[in-house]
Amino acid sequence: MKKYIIVVAGGKGLRMGGDIPKQFLPIKGKPVLMRTLEVFHAYDEHINIILVLPADQQDYWKHLCLKYGFTLPHRIADGGETRFHSVKNGLALVDDADSLVGVHDGVRPFVSQEVITACYDAAREKQAVIPVIGIVETVRRLETDEQSVTVPRDRYKLVQTPQVFTASLLKQAYGQPYTSAFTDDASVVEALGHPVYLVPGNRENIKLTTPFDLKVAEVLV
Numbered sequence: 001m002k003k004y005i006i007v008v009a010g011g012k013g014l015r016m017g018g019d020i021p022k023q024f025l026p027i028k029g030k031p032v033l034m035r036t037l038e039v040f041h042a043y044d045e046h047i048n049i050i051l052v053l054p055a056d057q058q059d060y061w062k063h064l065c066l067k068y069g070f071t072l073p074h075r076i077a078d079g080g081e082t083r084f085h086s087v088k089n090g091l092a093l094v095d096d097a098d099s100l101v102g103v104h105d106g107v108r109p110f111v112s113q114e115v116i117t118a119c120y121d122a123a124r125e126k127q128a129v130i131p132v133i134g135i136v137e138t139v140r141r142l143e144t145d146e147q148s149v150t151v152p153r154d155r156y157k158l159v160q161t162p163q164v165f166t167a168s169l170l171k172q173a174y175g176q177p178y179t180s181a182f183t184d185d186a187s188v189v190e191a192l193g194h195p196v197y198l199v200p201g202n203r204e205n206i207k208l209t210t211p212f213d214l215k216v217a218e219v220l221v
Contacts, residue, residue, distance in 0.1 A: 001098060001099050001100050001124065002048070002096045002098070002099035002100070003044055003046070003047045003048065003099065003100050003101075003102070003120060004047065004048045004049075004050060004094050004096075004099060004100070004101045004102065004167070005040045005047055005048070005049055005050070005101075005102040005103075005104055005162060006050045006052060006077075006087060006090035006091065006094075006101065006102065006103045006104070007033075007036060007037060007040070007049065007050065007051050007052065007074075007104050007105075007106050008052045008079075008083060008086050008087060008090070008103065008104070008105060008106055009021075009023040009033055009036075009051065009052060009053055009079075009105075009106025009107070010052060010053065010054050010079035010080070010083065010086045021057060022107055022208055022209070023036075023106045023107050024057075024060065024061070024064060025208075025214065027109070027214065027217045027218060027221055028218060028221045030068065031064055031068070032106070032107055032109055032208060032217075033051075033061070033106050033107075033109075034064075034068060034070050034072075035109035035221075036104070036106050036107070036108065036109040037049055037051065037072055037074060038072065039109060039110075039111060039113075039116070040102075040104070040116065041072050042113065043113055043116045043117065048075075048094075049072070049073065049074035049075070050074065050075050050076075050077055050090045050093050050094070051074050051075070051076050051077070051106075052076075052077045052078070052079050052086045052087070052089060052090045053076055053077075053078070053079055054078070054079040055078050055079070057079075058076055061076075075093055077089045077090045077092065077093055082178065082182075083182075083183075083184075084174070084178050084182045084188065085178065087103055087174065087185060088174045090103075091170060091171055091174055094167050094171070096167065097167050097168045097171070098167070098168075099166075099167045100120055100123050100124065100164055100165070100166060100167065101164070101165055101166075101167045101170050102116075102119065102120065102161075102162035102163065102164040102165075103161060103162060103163050103164075103165075103170075103185045104161040104162040104163075105161050105207055107207055107208040107209070108160070108161055108205055108206065108207050108208070109208075109217070110202075110204040110205050110206060110217070110220050111131075111160070111161070111162065111201075111202065111205040112202040112204070112205065114202070115131050115160075115162075115199070115200070115201055115202050115205065116162060118131070118199045118200070119131055119162055119163070119164040119199055120164050122164075122197060122199055123164040123165060123166065126197040127165060127166045127169050127194070128163075128164075128165050128166075128169060128186065128189050128194055128195065128196045128197060129163070129164050129165070129196070129197050129198075129199055130159055130160070130161075130163040130164075130184075130185075130186050130196055130197075130198060130199070131159075131160045131161070131162070131163075131198075131199050131200065131201030131202075131205070132157035132158060132159050132160065132198045132199075132200070132201055133157065133158050133160065133200070133201045133202070133203055133205075134153075134154070134157060134158075135153045135156055135157070135158060136153075137153070138150060138153065139151050139153045139156060157198065158201075159184060159186065160201040160202075160205050161184075161205075163184060163185040163186055165185065165189060169189060169192075169194060170185070170189065172192065173185075173188045173189045173191065173192050173194075174188060176188065176191055176192070179191075204220055
C-alpha cells in the first residue's frame with residue numbers, strides 16, 4: 001500500500017518565547033522540522049510527505065530549505081484555524097484512497113524507526129493505530145477546587161504521534177463537522193464509532209513545547 005505522512009506544523013510556539021516559531025528553531029545546527037521530516041524519509045524513502053504550514057510561514061520555510069540545502073521531497077498544504085482544519089487540508093493532497101496515512105506533530109523529531117514501523121504495519125489490519133506510553137508519575141483527578149483523588153495510573157496512557165489510519169477511514173472521519181472535542185486524529189476517528197488500537201511508543205518521542213524541551217532535545221541529538 002502507498003504511504004503518506006502528514007506533518008502538522010502550525011504552531012506559533014508562544015511558550016518557547018522569541019519570535020521564531022518552534023518548528024523552525026535549530027537543534028545542533030538543524031531546524032526541528034527538518035529533523036522530523038528526515039525521520040520519516042529514513043523509514044521509507046518513497047513515503048509521500050505532506051507538510052502543513054500556515055501560509056505566512058511558507059516563505060520562511062522555503063528560505064530555510066535553501067539556507068540548509070534541504071532537498072528532501074515534500075508537498076506543502078496550508079495550515080487551518082485549528083489542528084483539525086490543518087489535517088483536513090493536508091488530507092486533500094492524499095489522492096489514493098487505498099493507502100495508509102499517518103499524521104505527526106512537526107515538533108516531535110525523536111520518534112523511533114521501530115515505532116513508525118509498528119504503527120504503519122498494524123494499521124494495515126487495524127485501520128486506526130496510535131502510539132502510547134505509560135505514565136510513571138502518580139496521577140490525581142480533581143473532584144473540586146480543593147479536593148482530588150488518586151486514580152490507577154495503569155489505566156491511563158499518554159498519546160503520541162504518528163497516528164496512522166487507512167486513507168478511506170481518515171477521510172470519512174474528517175468529513176465530520178468540527179467540535180472542540182477533536183484534540184487529535186484518534187478522537188476524530190472515534191467519533192465515527194470506529195475503535196482505535198494502541199502500540200507502544202518511545203519515551204524520547206517528546207513534543208517540543210518549552211525552552212526546557214529544547215535543552216532535552218540537544219541531549220537526545
